[in-house]
Each structure stands twice: as C-alpha cells, then as structure tokens.
Amino acid sequence: MRHAPDATSGMPRAPEPGSRVSPKADAASWFRDLFDRIEPGLRGRYRMGLALLAADAGFAALPLLAGAWVIGEIAADTWDSGKAWIAAAIVVSSFLARLVVMPAGFARGFEAGYGAVAGLRLALFAHLRRLGLGTTSRIGAARLSDLVIHRFRWFEEEAGYGLGRQIGHAILTLALILALAHVHLAFLGTIALLVLIAALVYRRVDRAFARLARDQASLVANAAERMVEYLTGLPVLRALGQVGAHADAYRRQVEALHAFYRGTIGTVAPLVSAARILLDLALLSLIAVAVGLFAFGALGAPGLVVALVLVLLLQPPLEASIGEGFMLRLVGDAHGRAAAILDQPPLDEGAETPRSGEIRFEDIRFGYDSDRPVLDRFDLVLPAGKVSAVIGSSGAGKSTLLTLIARAFDGQAGRITIGGQDIRSVPLDRHLARLGVVPQDVVLFSDTLANNLRIARPEATEAECRAAAERACCSDFIAQLPEGMETRLGEGGYDLSGGERQRVAIARALLKDAEIVLLDEATSALDAESEHGVVEGLQALRMGRTVVMIAHRLQTVARADHVVVMEAGRVVDSGTPAELAARCPLYRELWDAYRDTERWRLSDHGLRD
Numbered sequence: 001m002r003h004a005p006d007a008t009s010g011m012p013r014a015p016e017p018g019s020r021v022s023p024k025a026d027a028a029s030w031f032r033d034l035f036d037r038i039e040p041g042l043r044g045r046y047r048m049g050l051a052l053l054a055a056d057a058g059f060a061a062l063p064l065l066a067g068a069w070v071i072g073e074i075a076a077d078t079w080d081s082g083k084a085w086i087a088a089a090i091v092v093s094s095f096l097a098r099l100v101v102m103p104a105g106f107a108r109g110f111e112a113g114y115g116a117v118a119g120l121r122l123a124l125f126a127h128l129r130r131l132g133l134g135t136t137s138r139i140g141a142a143r144l145s146d147l148v149i150h151r152f153r154w155f156e157e158e159a160g161y162g163l164g165r166q167i168g169h170a171i172l173t174l175a176l177i178l179a180l181a182h183v184h185l186a187f188l189g190t191i192a193l194l195v196l197i198a199a200l201v202y203r204r205v206d207r208a209f210a211r212l213a214r215d216q217a218s219l220v221a222n223a224a225e226r227m228v229e230y231l232t233g234l235p236v237l238r239a240l241g242q243v244g245a246h247a248d249a250y251r252r253q254v255e256a257l258h259a260f261y262r263g264t265i266g267t268v269a270p271l272v273s274a275a276r277i278l279l280d281l282a283l284l285s286l287i288a289v290a291v292g293l294f295a296f297g298a299l300g301a302p303g304l305v306v307a308l309v310l311v312l313l314l315q316p317p318l319e320a321s322i323g324e325g326f327m328l329r330l331v332g333d334a335h336g337r338a339a340a341i342l343d344q345p346p347l348d349e350g351a352e353t354p355r356s357g358e359i360r361f362e363d364i365r366f367g368y369d370s371d372r373p374v375l376d377r378f379d380l381v382l383p384a385g386k387v388s389a390v391i392g393s394s395g396a397g398k399s400t401l402l403t404l405i406a407r408a409f410d411g412q413a414g415r416i417t418i419g420g421q422d423i424r425s426v427p428l429d430r431h432l433a434r435l436g437v438v439p440q441d442v443v444l445f446s447d448t449l450a451n452n453l454r455i456a457r458p459e460a461t462e463a464e465c466r467a468a469a470e471r472a473c474c475s476d477f478i479a480q481l482p483e484g485m486e487t488r489l490g491e492g493g494y495d496l497s498g499g500e501r502q503r504v505a506i507a508r509a510l511l512k513d514a515e516i517v518l519l520d521e522a523t524s525a526l527d528a529e530s531e532h533g534v535v536e537g538l539q540a541l542r543m544g545r546t547v548v549m550i551a552h553r554l555q556t557v558a559r560a561d562h563v564v565v566m567e568a569g570r571v572v573d574s575g576t577p578a579e580l581a582a583r584c585p586l587y588r589e590l591w592d593a594y595r596d597t598e599r600w601r602l603s604d605h606g607l608r609d
C-alpha cells in the first residue's frame with residue numbers, strides 16, 4: 001500500500017490531513033453555540049453567573065467613582081466629615097458585596113462553561129464516529145487532539161471566566177463613561193466618535209488576527225501530525241536505516257512554525273502596538289477635551305480634576321479588554337474548526353436490516369480526488385460464502401476495493417450491494433458489525449493479549465477468547481509468552497512478530513464471528529512456522545464466510561475459490577485458479593512474479609538463517 005494505515009482500522013489513509021477543515025464560524029457565534037450546549041437546567045445558572053460577574057464589576061466601579069467624587073469635593077472645597085462617612089460606607093459595602101458576589105459568579109460560570117465545552121467535546125466525538133474513516137483520517141489524529149486538548153483549553157477558560165471578565169471590563173468602562181458624561185456631556189460626543197474610529201480599526205485588526213490564528217493552528221497541527229507519523233513509523237524507519245532522513249519532514253514543519261512566529265513580529269507587533277497607541281491617543285484626546293472645556297470656562301477646576309481622574313481610570317479596563325478580545329478571537333477560531341468538523345456530512349445511516357450474500361460493485365465510480373477516478377464504471381461480483389483472492393500489480397486498486405466495502409469512503413457513482421442491498425441503506429454500525437478486518441499492519445493496544453482479542457467482542461468470555469486464539473493457530477506462540485493470554489502487549493509490553501500479529505487479527509475476526517472478512521495478506525517475509533500458522537488460521541476463517549483478500553502468496557491464491565485479476569482500476573478476468581491459469585495471460589504473469597518473489601523470500605530467509 002502506498003499510504004500509511006489508519007492506526008485503528010489498518011485500512012488505507014487519505015492523504016492531506018485536515019486541510020479541508022477550515023474555520024468558518026465567526027468569533028461571536030461560538031458563544032451562542034456553546035450556550036445551546038449547556039444542559040437546559042444549567043443555562044439559568046450560567047446566566048446568573050454572568051449577571052453576578054456583571055454585578056461584581058459594578059461593585060468594583062463604585063469605590064473608583066467614590067474616589068473621583070471625593071477628589072472633586074476636595075478640589076471644590078466642599079469636603080466635610082459627613083461625606084467622608086458616605087465615601088467610607090461605599091468602599092466598605094462594595095468590598096463586602098464583592099466578597100460574596102464574585103466567587104458565586106465564577107463558580108456558576110465555571111460549572112456551566114466547562115460543562116458546555118465538555119458537551120462540545122462529546123458532540124464532536126459522537127459525530128466523528130458517524131463520519132467515514134476516509135474523512136476522519138483526512139482530518140488527522142494529531143490535528144484533532146491539538147483541537148480537542150489544546151485549543152479547547154482556551155475555550156474552557158473563556159467560557160468559564162474569560163467572558164465574565166470581559167463583561168466586567170465593559171461594565172466598569174460604561175460606569176466611568178457615564179460618570180464622565182455626568183461631568184460634561186461633551187465627553188459623550190467625543191467618546192461616540194472614538195468608539196466609531198475604534199470599531200473601524202478593530203475590524204481590520206480582527207481580520208488580520210483571525211488569519212494569524214488560522215495559520216498558527218494549521219502549522220502547529222502539521223508539526224504534530226508529522227511527529228505522530230514519525231513516531232508511528234519509527235520501527236520501520238530504524239529497520240531501513242532512514243531515521244535521520246525522515247526526521248527532516250518534522251524538522252521542516254517546526255522550522256515553518258518558527259518562521260511563522262518570526263514573521264508575526266512584523267504583523268502582530270504593529271497590530272498590538274497600534275491597538276495600544278490608539279487607546280493612549282483616545283485617552284489623550286479626552287484629556288484635551290477636559291482641558292479645552294476648562295479653558296473655555298465650560299468646566300470649573302473641580303470638574304477638570306474629576307474628569308482627569310475618570311479618564312485615567314478608564315485605561316486599565318480598556319487595555320485588559322483588548323487583550324481579552326484577542327483571546328476571544330482564538331476561541332472563535334477553535335470553535336470554527338470544531339464547527340467545520342461537525343458540518344462534515346456523516347455517512348448515510350441507513351435503516352434497513354442487513355442480509356448477507358454476494359458482494360456486488362455496480363457501475364462504481366470512485367477517486368480519492370473526485371476528478372481522478374481510480375475505479376470507473378467498475379463492476380464486480382464476489383460470491384457469498386467463498387474466498388475471493390484479489391491479485392494485481394501495485395496501484396491496480398486492490399486496497400481501494402476493500403476500502404469501499406468497509407465504507408471508509410462512498411463511491412461517487414454507482415452502488416455496492418451485499419445480498420442485493422445497497423450498503424448505504426444499512427445502518428453504518430450494523431454494516432461494520434458484520435465485517436472483520438485483518439490488515440497487513442495489525443495494531444496491538446497496550447493491554448493483555450486476551451483484551452486485545454476482546455476488542456472484537458468486549459463481552460467474550462475467557463474460554464471464547466482462548467478458543468478463537470486456538471482456531472487462529474495462536475496457541476504455539478501463546479505458550480511461549482511469559483503470562484500466556486494475560487501477557488501485556490503493545491507499547492512497553494511484549495511485541496509479536498508480523499505473522500503472530502496477523503493470527504491475532506484472524507482470532508479477532510473469529511471472535512467477532514464476522515460474516516464478511518476483508519483481509520490484506522502480509523507481504524513481509526514470515527518464517528515457515530508463522531506462514532503455516534497464518535494459512536491454517538485462514539482455513540478456520542473461511543468456513544462459510546465471505547472472505548475478500550488481497551493475496552500476496554501463491555498458496556493462498558491457489559486455495560482461493562475465486563480469483564479476481566485487476567489492472568489499472570479494471571477487472572481483467574475472474575474465475576477459479578484453474579480457469580484463470582488456462583485462459584488469462586495476466587494471471588500467469590502475476591503467478592510467475594509471485595513465484596519469483598517467493599523464491600527470493602525463501603533464499604533471503606536461507607541467507608539470514
């Protein structure tokens with residue numbers, strides 16, 4: 001196969017991961033979406049949490065306003081002890097109120113906000129299960145984990161308390177603006193003008209920032225993707241002595257990310273500086289208005305002092321609000337990514353009850369890129385209850401056949417039927433439940449051998465696991481394992497050879513009692529004992545099942561009931577091995593090529609042994 005197998009299914013993976021998942025939801029829509037995901041019972045609490053945080057900001061504003069008022073009174077020489085008591089009462093009562101209101105607000109925000117993000121994670125998970133394997137592998141595991149683990153952290157923080165903080169900044173700013181308007185209405189006009197200018201600038205800054213957020217997310221995900229790919233392929237790369245060569249792909253991604261960050265110095269730095277300078281200019285223009293009003297006699301000295309204090313108090317919440325705005329933009333981007341995945345159409349769920357029978361490809365057209373078909377006007381019948389071996393040169397489309405039967409992708413035209421029934425009309429879960437997949441590269445999870453078998457049927461008893469293992473000819477190597485069926489396999493555990501792994505996969509298919517088995521025979525050299533075990537295991541598997549296998553060995557081709565010879569996306573001929581040997585030149589050519597490969601394999605073994 002020319003593409004890496006998917007880690008869980010072993011079926012071929014689509015190319016470019018995730019490039020089609022582009023953010024499309026705007027920054028504001030995430031909150032609406034999130035709110036909808038909060039359990040109805042918690043929505044009231046979330047609203048209450050935000051209201052409490054808004055109230056907290058109001059209580060935070062009161063001492064500041066009282067301070068400005070005190071300064072004004074002193075400047076006007078009207079200060080007395082009665083007013084001092086009032087000011088003290090405002091400060092103390094606001095402080096006490098905040099002690100109660102703020103924690104209550106944050107607690108409710110946390111509870112509902114984090115719950116809502118958990119809801120989004122689960123929705124994403126449920127949706128991914130309904131997507132075709134082709135689509136999920138195109139998105140890519142590393143890209144998904146970056147989104148769900150890393151980027152959703154921002155989501156949780158913003159939903160939990162960032163949004164509440166932003167509301168607080170807004171309320172504090174509004175209270176100070178109203179106080180300024182109370183000093184003189186001219187401030188209100190100036191602020192309206194400044195808000196208009198800020199809105200225009202912010203739109204540009206926001207767009208540029210959105211672009212940056214999107215590029216950064218893609219580059220981080222690409223680097224993660226390469227790292228996962230590298231680690232997954234490390235054993236093979238080591239064996240080929242290519243460890244260094246392939247590491248370049250990861251290095252290139254990291255360098256691209258670094259170059260991006262260096263490049264942002266030219267974009268982010270001016271953007272952030274522009275936003276800050278603009279804020280300073282806005283505050284300076286308010287100070288200029290205050291001084292102008294004083295100079296033209298529209299404002300007395302006490303009014304000027306109060307106005308200056310209020311303008312200075314405006315600076316911290318506005319600055320914090322700009323920073324929070326950038327954070328909200330990043331969350332908008334993460335939400336856009338999640339929304340794009342949720343928008344991917346799931347495979348047709350189907351509704352009818354499946355029946356088993358022959359597998360038919362009827363006028364199928366399929367291409368990984370829809371404008372470059374791999375199969376076109378493709379017809380094929382794979383008889384029920386028989387072993388069909390598919391043979392053909394590399395790139396003929398053999399893996400694509402299995403991929404389509406497993407519904408990793410759906411064809412762009414035509415239909416595939418099993419027992420006369422379009423596989424798209426069968427509920428996906430039920431369709432997959434009747435398939436057993438024995439890939440070339442069998443994935444072992446880091447768990448016991450028994451549990452590795454139970455993946456096929458979690459409720460299987462120990463005796464059933466043992467029986468399946470025995471029928472798949474696993475008993476000999478299980479006897480060698482330190483703890484038999486309870487030996488830990490996979491990462492950090494006991495490793496199995498290629499032939500042993502294939503037998504484990506055969507045992508899984510037996511345990512599942514799959515009606516249809518899709519098998520990609522190992523091309524790697526197996527020692528004679530392993531090879532014999534796999535062949536015997538296959539014999540156990542074929543009993544009454546429809547087996548479709550990509551065959552790489554003469555023995556399995558010769559033992560098949562039905563052979564399909566493929567070339568360049570076409571079926572050249574099909575029939576029993578004897579029929580094909582008599583009439584199909586390509587079959588004979590392939591047969592000779594297989595025989596040469598096997599001789600080479602044997603002599604290679606001989607040399608190594």
Ligand SMILES: Nc1ncnc2c1ncn2[C@@H]1O[C@H](COP(=O)(O)OP(=O)(O)OP(=O)(O)O)[C@@H](O)[C@H]1O
Nearest residue numbers: 001002013014015368374394395396397398399400
């Ligand atoms: N994920 C993919 N994206 C794009 N093209 C692909 C993909 N997988 C396979 N192809 C192309 O589809 C064609 C058929 O490939 P396929 O893997 O089905 O052939 P095959 O007969 O199984 O080959 P092999 O024996 O080498 O595994 C080839 O031209 C291949 O390059």
